[in-house]
Each structure stands twice: as C-alpha cells, then as structure tokens.
Amino acid sequence: MKSRTAQAATATGETILAVRQLKVVFDTPDGAVEAVKGVDLDVRAGETLAVVGESGSGKSQTMMAIMGLLAANGRASGSALYRDREMVGLPIKDLNTIRGDKITMIFQEPMTSLDPLYPIGRQIAEPIRHHRGGSAADARARVLELLELVGIPEPARRIDSYPHELSGGQRQRAMIAMALANEPDILIADEPTTALDVTIQAQILTLLQSLQKRFGMAVVLITHDLGVVRHVADRVVVMRRGEVVETGTTRAVFDAPSADYTRMLIDAEPSGEKAPPALDAPVILQGRKVRVDYKIAGGFLKKSGLFTAVHGADIHLRQGQTIGLVGESGSGKSTLGRALLKLTPSSGRVLFDGRDISGFDRKAMRPLRRDMQLVFQDPFGSLSPRQTVGEIITEGLYVHEPQLSKAERDARAVAALQEVGLDPTARNRYPHEFSGGQRQRIAIARAIILKPRLVVLDEPTSALDRSVQGQVIELLRGLQASHGLSYLFISHDLSVIRAMSDYVIVMQGGQIVEEGETAALFSNPREAYTRALLSAAYSR
Structure with a gap:
C-alpha cells in the first residue's frame, strides 16, 4: 500500500473533495435561517483553495457542515464526497476516523477550541495517540517538534502551559500544531492568521506551504484577508449570502473579477485618519511605571520564578484620543490594557480621570466599570x-x-x-x-x-472582513466624536491602526520601544523593530 505522501504525489490535481448543492439551515425562534444555499466547489490534491467573502457569507458554515460540526439546531443537506466517501450524514463514529486524521480543521477562535483544564501539550498529543497509537513519550516528542515548527517560543516550557497562559497568537499556533499533527490529506484553515501579528503571519504561511509541498496536502483557506489570498492561493471561491458568486484561479479573479461584489472586496481597505484631540484635552487615563509579573510554578528539577509581561510602562490617554498599541504576539499589549483597567494585578500607579485607582479592589472598582469598558479579542x-x-x-x-x-x-x-x-x-x-x-x-x-468614557479595544477588527472593518472604524469614530470617548486600540493590523489612531505605542518583549504621533511614526520610524513590523505589513 502506498504511503499518504506517495499517494498524494502521484495524484496531484485530482479532485479529492467534491461538494455539490450543499445547504445549511438553522432553526431559530424567528424561523428557519438558510446560511448556505446550494454551494458547489471542488478541492484538488496539493492545491490551496481560498474561500472568501464577508462575515455571514457562509464560508465557515460550509466547511463545518462537511466536517459534521454544525450546532445542534443546524441541518445540512446535499453532498460532500471525500475520495468518493459521502461526508454529509455520515455517523459520528465513521466521521471520527476521518476528522483529525485525513481532514483536519484550524478554527477561527482558538480559546473556545482548546480545553482550559488541560495543558496544550496534552491536547495536541490526543489526536496523535488516537490515530497513530504509540507511547506517551513518543507523542510528547512529536508535540515538542510541532510546537517548535509553529514558532512557539520555549516549547519545552510551553508544552505544559494552559491555554490562558498563552497569548492569542500563541493559542492559534497551538491549534495549528494540533491540526498538522497527523499530516492530513486536507487542512481546512478558518482564518488561521487572524490572531497573529504580521511577522508571525508570514512564518505560519511559509510553514503551511512547506508542509503542503512535502505531503501533497490540500489546504482550504477561509479568510477575509485578500493580501494573504493573493500570496498563497491557487484558486479562489467568492461567497456572498450563502452562495458562490465567482470562482477561478487567483490571478484571474484578482486581475479581472467578473462580479461587482468581488471588485468591492478587492478594493476595500481601511482609510482615512484620526485627528488628534485638543492640546488642552484632559488626561483621562494615566499609567506610571506599570509592571505586570506572573509567578512561574516550580516542580521537579525546575525552579519557581517570575515572568515579567510588562516592564514599567508609562501611558497618557487624553479625552477624545485614540492610542494604538502595537507589537507582536506576546509583546504585552493586551496585558498592559488589562492592567490599566485593573483586571490584572500590577504594580506602579494607574489614575483614571485624575483619581488614583492603583489600590482599588474589585468592590471599589465596580462603580467605575460603566465608564471603563473592554472589547475582547475573542468574542465567542x-x-x-x-x-x-x-x-x-x-x-x-x-x-x-x-x-x-x-x-x-x-x-x-x-x-x-x-x-x-x-x-x-x-x-x-x-x-x-x-x-x-x-x-x-x-x-x-x-x-x-x-x-462609557474609556474603551479598551483588544483586536476589535481582527475577525472582520475588510469592508466591515471600515464600517466599524467609522462607527467607533462617530461614537468618539459624539461622546468624547477615549480609546486604547490594541491591534497587530497596522493599516487599521493607521486609520484609527492619532498616537501609536510600539511594544516588544513587554517594553515600550517607540511611540509618537501616527503620521510621524509611520513615515519615519526610529527603531529597527518598528521598521520590521511596517515592512512585513506593507510588503504583501
């Protein structure tokens, strides 16, 4: 019997997944909602097929239906043949011989896909042992290899970390490691780079391409990032309101789109700029030497210690101002935001509207929560x-x-x-x-x-397609102008930061390495790290 690698190599270009007239319906209190309306598409061995469209277009639900992962009130009909085996309506026991082995999926929101009660190493090892067997030691060695491949720092330490101890980008990379564990025939990647900064995006995409070439693996890429699609996809399927409106080679679709909707998606990009607040606008939020330390538990042959996530950060946010906070995953952006909201223990001083709240406990903070809101990175x-x-x-x-x-x-x-x-x-x-x-x-x-008066927005547009990003940016600007709101806008998407912020702070390794007015920082960055971020963001 041929190995999977050899089999894929001899059948490159063969259709291995054929979807015909696939429909998905959800039963709701307001009646049946048809999310997918008779979709046809083919996945060929060794190719990258990008499925694109706005939020709600049915991209993810199409793939969830194929995998048998719809919510309890969802119903799928039609056909999805994987190597001549029908997936729609297949019993769970039979689906489980395919899922996690021959077809795997990277989900859009890793925090809800990872079990909070188990270390990531144990979770990644589970599909390896289920489908391959072998000892726990062999599985752990494979997990360490995978964690290193997907770029998680200090894999020997992180293998025993729990999901909440990782940044959003690190959690996504752990999910990618789990999906790649058994060298699948088809990898369905649902927004695989959404939570990642631009430099790690390039690493992950390069990794997926190298593994795809080695094993002849097909990749179905669900994304709203057309820059990624242009860079990695062989063919594109464009969806709108549950239907396919255009399909073709990537070059043909981008160079000469036949549908007006496709042209709109290609042209969509965050634009405009945020005017700074008045020079005499009051400071609403101030952080002085804010520091966040986490205890690292000890164990057999391992000393306990401290990990410093934020090193003495200073920040001044004025009424009506938007400060963009940027940096790679694990740089301390989200941790600093939570510390300023008194949601994470920290040292240093935090002042809100001139009032020192550094020593406030949960009860003392409760009346202030109305004025200090947080939009989380992972909405689900x-x-x-x-x-x-x-x-x-x-x-x-x-x-x-x-x-x-x-x-x-x-x-x-x-x-x-x-x-x-x-x-x-x-x-x-x-x-x-x-x-x-x-x-x-x-x-x-x-x-x-x-x-509220202050909103900390932690990657508020990372899950949105470009056209909706523009709508949300306009919405946030309008609310800010109407109510004098102040925003701390945390993001790895520099085009969104540029359109939304009037001041930018760049973080690396828990430290502020550069800051300044948006236009000046983007046009003339002083630090090599800032230049590297800008280069990665605008080189696609």
Missing part, C-alpha cells in the same frame, strides 16, 4: 452561549441602570444593534448562530450600550 469566548444576544448586550444595564423597564432595556438593545450594523431581530438569537465578524459586532454593542 466572552459571549455566553446560553443567553440571547439581547440578554448579553443589556446585562450591564441591570447593574448600572437598574431603574430601566424591560421595554426601555429592549429599546436600548435595538439602538445598540443598529449602531453596529446588525438587524435588531438578532437580539432574539444566540451567539453560535452568527459568524465571527457578527459576534465581534455584538461584543462592541455590549460595550457601547453603557456609553
């Missing part, structure tokens, strides 16, 4: 799956405006959803019924419904 992990969208976004009103009637709360929910570009009927549905981009807009609605 922060949205309760057991609550409707309406219940989620009005939850803060129960705490901070308990006098409101049910009708008044509902009216506020309608207004908030409309502000973020969602149909008000969405308040009667559940988070799993929405795309990643739509869930992020729900998270933004939950933050803005209280009309």
